[in-house]
Amino acid sequence: MTRGFRAYMDGKLTLAPLENPKKILEIGAGSGAWVIQAAETYPDAEVVAVDVSDLPPRPFPSNVRFVKHNVIEPLPFEPETFDVIHMRALLIHLPDVRKHLAHFATRVRPGGYLIVEEISLFTSKTTPPTPQSAVYRKAWGAFVDHMHNNGQQTELGNLPDQLLRDMGDVWESVEGRTLEVPFNPLSDDPNLNILGKSLRTSLMRAIMAEQIPERVALGLTPQLQEEYARDHDSSDPASTTIVPVRLYWAKKA
Ligand SMILES: C[S@@+](CC[C@H](N)C(=O)[O-])C[C@H]1O[C@@H](n2cnc3c(N)ncnc32)[C@H](O)[C@@H]1O
DSSP: OHHHHHHHTTTOSOSSOOOOOSEEEEESOTTSHHHHHHHHHOTTSEEEEEESSOOOSOOOOTTEEEEEOOTTSOOSSOTTOEEEEEEESOGGGOSSHHHHHHHHHHTEEEEEEEEEEEEOGGGOEEESOOHHHHHHHHHHHHHHHHHHHTTOOHHHHTOHHHHHHHTGGGEEEEEEEEEEEESSSOSSOHHHHHHHHHHHHHHHHHHHSOOOHHHHHTTOOHHHHHHHHHHHTOOOGGGEEEEEEEEEEEEEO
């Protein structure tokens, strides 16, 4: 997924106007791809990766440090520690999004940035509705219902711009953009098409990943997984799925 975001951002780490940050934190670092890019972009910075799961075994630059931590608990860093805190596809996983976001904000130094990027699985649309889109909706419906039943605030996590603005004068400014990302290469913007392809592949992996009994009970059956896998690679431009992606950053007052 990071490859797609990177292509969309013309190879940049973020659209936020960073000024030579010295301490960078990524929460929910996943594959570690973003922290590697951050460490290479800012070789003088200390880059901290936090995740509840271990990072995959891959080489990391020497200025990357991993801290295994569940961010439902307070972050193990002093207030105003970081010039930049970044998260992508994390908020939808958290049980009390507003509370956690408010806590993360305390770890940003004045003038620093909190960067939040989210994929709105819930509000995807298709043009026009087709059998393929029905399979997409069914599969993601069950996946998201399962997250919801686990107490994850998927709908709220989808809306980082609104959540950041709701925090009021914590921030000097909140900026960013919402993209409408097509799974099929329909956009005039080739970079948006690369992001779409990368999202399509990542979301496919998520749907195919595991057969969790609760998800199967909610309708994400092995049969639906198979249908999803079959239809998902369709390059029929008439039946694309469009997923909103929100890229926002807030500057600390
Ligand atoms: C959908 S993945 C996104 C990974 C990466 N940011 C990316 O864009 O590819 C969400 C990540 O957040 C981590 N995560 C979810 N809940 C967490 C929590 N409570 N504390 C720390 N990490 C968490 C997961 O382990 C996973 O690596």
